[in-house]
Amino acid sequence: MSDHSASSTIVTAAMLAIGDELLSGRTKDKNIGHLADMLTLSAIDLKEVRIVADEEEAIVEALNALRARYDYVFTSGGIGPTHDDITADSVSKAFGVECIYDSEAMTLLGEMYKRREMEFTPARQRMARMPEGAKHIANPVSTAPGFIIGNVYVMAGVPQVFQAMVDNVLPTLRSGAKMLSRAVSCPYGEGDIGTLLADIQKAHPETSIGSYPRFDGKKFSTEIVVRGRDAEAMDAAAEAVSEMIAGLDRKGISANPTADA
Amino acid sequence: MSDHSASSTIVTAAMLAIGDELLSGRTKDKNIGHLADMLTLSAIDLKEVRIVADEEEAIVEALNALRARYDYVFTSGGIGPTHDDITADSVSKAFGVECIYDSEAMTLLGEMYKRREMEFTPARQRMARMPEGAKHIANPVSTAPGFIIGNVYVMAGVPQVFQAMVDNVLPTLRSGAKMLSRAVSCPYGEGDIGTLLADIQKAHPETSIGSYPRFDGKKFSTEIVVRGRDAEAMDAAAEAVSEMIAGLDRKGISANPTADA
Numbered sequence: 077m078s079d080h081s082a083s084s085t086i087v088t089a090a091m092l093a094i095g096d097e098l099l100s101g102r103t104k105d106k107n108i109g110h111l112a113d114m115l116t117l118s119a120i121d122l123k124e125v126r127i128v129a130d131e132e133e134a135i136v137e138a139l140n141a142l143r144a145r146y147d148y149v150f151t152s153g154g155i156g157p158t159h160d161d162i163t164a165d166s167v168s169k170a171f172g173v174e175c176i177y178d179s180e181a182m183t184l185l186g187e188m189y190k191r192r193e194m195e196f197t198p199a200r201q202r203m204a205r206m207p208e209g210a211k212h213i214a215n216p217v218s219t220a221p222g223f224i225i226g227n228v229y230v231m232a233g234v235p236q237v238f239q240a241m242v243d244n245v246l247p248t249l250r251s252g253a254k255m256l257s258r259a260v261s262c263p264y265g266e267g268d269i270g271t272l273l274a275d276i277q278k279a280h281p282e283t284s285i286g287s288y289p290r291f292d293g294k295k296f297s298t299e300i301v302v303r304g305r306d307a308e309a310m311d312a313a314a315e316a317v318s319e320m321i322a323g324l325d326r327k328g329i330s331a332n333p334t335a336d337a
Numbered sequence: 338m339s340d341h342s343a344s345s346t347i348v349t350a351a352m353l354a355i356g357d358e359l360l361s362g363r364t365k366d367k368n369i370g371h372l373a374d375m376l377t378l379s380a381i382d383l384k385e386v387r388i389v390a391d392e393e394e395a396i397v398e399a400l401n402a403l404r405a406r407y408d409y410v411f412t413s414g415g416i417g418p419t420h421d422d423i424t425a426d427s428v429s430k431a432f433g434v435e436c437i438y439d440s441e442a443m444t445l446l447g448e449m450y451k452r453r454e455m456e457f458t459p460a461r462q463r464m465a466r467m468p469e470g471a472k473h474i475a476n477p478v479s480t481a482p483g484f485i486i487g488n489v490y491v492m493a494g495v496p497q498v499f500q501a502m503v504d505n506v507l508p509t510l511r512s513g514a515k516m517l518s519r520a521v522s523c524p525y526g527e528g529d530i531g532t533l534l535a536d537i538q539k540a541h542p543e544t545s546i547g548s549y550p551r552f553d554g555k556k557f558s559t560e561i562v563v564r565g566r567d568a569e570a571m572d573a574a575a576e577a578v579s580e581m582i583a584g585l586d587r588k589g590i591s592a593n594p595t596a597d598a
Binding site (some may be wrong): 125 | 395531
């Protein structure tokens with residue numbers, strides 16, 4: 077009986093990564109590892125991951141298998157404006173509902189393109205498609221929303237957008253305690269900080285430290301993001317990152333001398 | 338009839354990555370992307386990937402689903418010496434055969450540990466376990482072999498060992514008609530090209546045209562990849578893509594003003 081109450085606190089999840097480019101090797105997935113980190117910090121058990129191609133039958137079958145079995149399913153990819161972005165249609169089919177141009181999404185996107193004096197083309201309008209009745213997942217990076225239907229969370233494949241959507245979604249999940257984050261801007265490329273950052277991660281196991289390379293056409297820099305559920309632990313890790321950067325500054329390592337990919 | 342001979346040259350594969358550490362985020366998988374690259378070069382279509390935990394039921398179920406559906410299945414992980422390395426037992430169970438201490442593997446490992454003046458402990462002997470009748474996959478890095486049973490190739494999770502095993506295995510596989518690809522770099526975001534690209538895809542049905550958004554922190558661009566088994570068809574589609582970009586250039590559309598997801 078006490079076992080029952082214990083087991084009822086276990087929340088399970090699966091991820092479905094969608095995209096031909098992941099299976100051809102052209103794109104190396106970065107979202108699976110990130111979601112795994114975030115779910116672990118949220119005390120949600122990621123139990124299974126599948127990667128399938130941009131093929132309706134494959135998406136529908138995998139999604140129906142996973143959503144029946146786990147508390148939550150998170151998808152990545154296939155919600156952009158091009159012809160091979162068929163995730164919204166496939167998810168609608170899996171749920172047996174119509175895929176519509178969501179009016180709220182049409183407004184959001186229409187206003188964004190108007191503000192930027194760009195045409196809201198039929199291709200761009202595809203990004204407003206979602207299953208009828210779905211709820212939005214806000215996209216603070218590039219506006220086009222993800223969506224939620226049933227226990228399925230449909231998110232973008234571009235890592236920056238995927239991560240922002242995950243940040244928005246996690247606090248709403250059962251047993252998903254609020255995830256805090258602090259970003260530290262770093263003038264050094266990943267090749268200069270990789271080993272040091274790995275040591276910091278090891279010393280701060282309650283946090284998840286991500287590094288995101290930036291390239292301005294000439295040189296690499298890095299945005300380092302520390303995430304965690306405990307504010308003190310997160311601040312301590314962010315502080316260690318800042319000290320690492322100050323240490324490199326003192327050593328006189330010239331920022332960005334080379335191209336670390 | 339000519340269709341039949343064409344379709345018979347398509348060879349399919351799936352990958353099953355096994356390991357709790359991949360699902361917790363503690364280890365970031367590097368084997369999926371590598372195998373994807375290698376299979377693409379070998380003209381074998383990787384159609385699906387699954388990641389499951391070190392749990393017998395999950396491994397057996399995924400393996401049986403994948404080996405029934407695809408020509409080849411490649412697994413990674415769970416063949417080391419610790420208690421949670423249960424891949425050999427699980428694969429044996431999936432095939433309904435006994436999991437034995439393979440005598441040839443026992444000899445190989447016994448000699449290696451003797452040479453290093455290390456004890457060949459019961460834990461290390463676990464690495465000689467495999468389904469009865471399985472064939473070895475040589476491990477030039479750390480001796481303990483992978484194995485082949487039916488259409489399933491069982492390999493290590495450590496990337497250096499996995500890669501060496503893949504190198505050993507690839508030349509023995511039946512390979513498909515080589516998939517050709519051409520990448521075209523496009524300074525426009527997906528929203529600018531989506532509709533045009535869909536038209537090109539329609540006009541070139543023998544090819545598969547994928548578009549992969551890139552985001553450098555400020556602006557989106559696109560890599561467009563045309564794939565096909567026929568060089569002429571692929572070149573014609575790639576040419577059409579280049580013409581599309583040139584057309585947008587002439588229209589004076591400013592590249593990348595905004596963020597299309």
